[in-house]
Amino acid sequence: MEPLFFTVTDVKQMGYCPRIVYYQYCLPALNVAPTFHMQAGAQAGQKTEALEHRRSLRAYGLSEAGPHLPAREFDVWLESEHLRLRGRLDMLIVAGGELIPVDYKDSEDPMARGKRAGGRQAQHNWQLQLAAYALLLEATRGATISRGFIYYIPARRARPVALTPALKAEVRCLVDQMEDVAQREWMPAPTPHRERCRACEYRRFCNDV
Ligand code: SF4
Known part of the structure; x- marks a missing residue:
């Protein structure tokens, strides 16, 4: 039997609402079209990649002086059967x-408003997404990853994310839960954050929110 793989995007979706992963794996014929926002995000990501080739690494707090300049790789494919x-x-x-x-987001920088005005950390499921990449890098390149960045494209600003053991353990737990959902085909409870349902492309299939 082929091993069941999940994507890092699945981890992000699972952190947002587990029911989305249920729809995608157990009812794939629903064929929900990507929203305009998702398409715009992909295009903005490509544009940012082109710009990053020329942009300074100071946005990430890294020096470009000295004999050992930091290197950058783009669109890095990562996979681990384990x-x-x-x-x-x-x-x-x-x-x-x-x-x-580094993960690009075509989204407002949530910390830009400052703490007193309600500025906050990156949303938790984006932190989980970055932690999933960190686990993959650790598995494939033998490194220990302790930090990453979310780069907010409209603000052109990079924000650090601490990739803690707790965050990585949460990712592993979510992968176990996804396997359970996909193999037993059980529909998880809706997200307790019901404001998320308003912009969800699966809204018309959830009759209990
Ligand atoms: S509508 Fe709400 S409960 Fe249903 S999949 Fe979307 S976020 Fe989850």
Whole structure:
């Protein structure tokens, strides 16, 4: 039997609402079209990649002086049968012995407003997504990843994310839950954050929210 793989995007969706993963794996014939926002995000990501080739690494707090300049890899394909995960990372920075994953978001920088005005950390499922890339890098390149960045495209600003053991353990737990959902075909409870349902492309299939 072929091993069951999940994508890093599945981890992000699972962190947003587990029911989305149920629809995608157990009812794939629903064939929900990607929203305009998703398409725009993909295009913005490509544009950012082109710009990153010329952009300074100072946005990530890294020096470009000295004999060992940090290197960058784009669209890095990662896969681990052991983790049952695969995904394509937007950018990987290699600075000395450190590997730093970077994920682009076509979204407002949530910290830009400042703490007093309600500024906050990146949403939790984006942190999980970055932790999933970190696990894949650890499995395939033998490194320990302790931090990554989310790069907010409209603001052109990179924000650090601490990739803690707790966050990585949560990713492993979500992969186990996804396997359970996909193999037993059970529909998880809806997200308790019901405001998320308003913009969800699966809204018309959820009759209990
Ligand atoms: S409508 Fe709400 S409960 Fe249903 S899949 Fe979307 S986010 Fe989850």
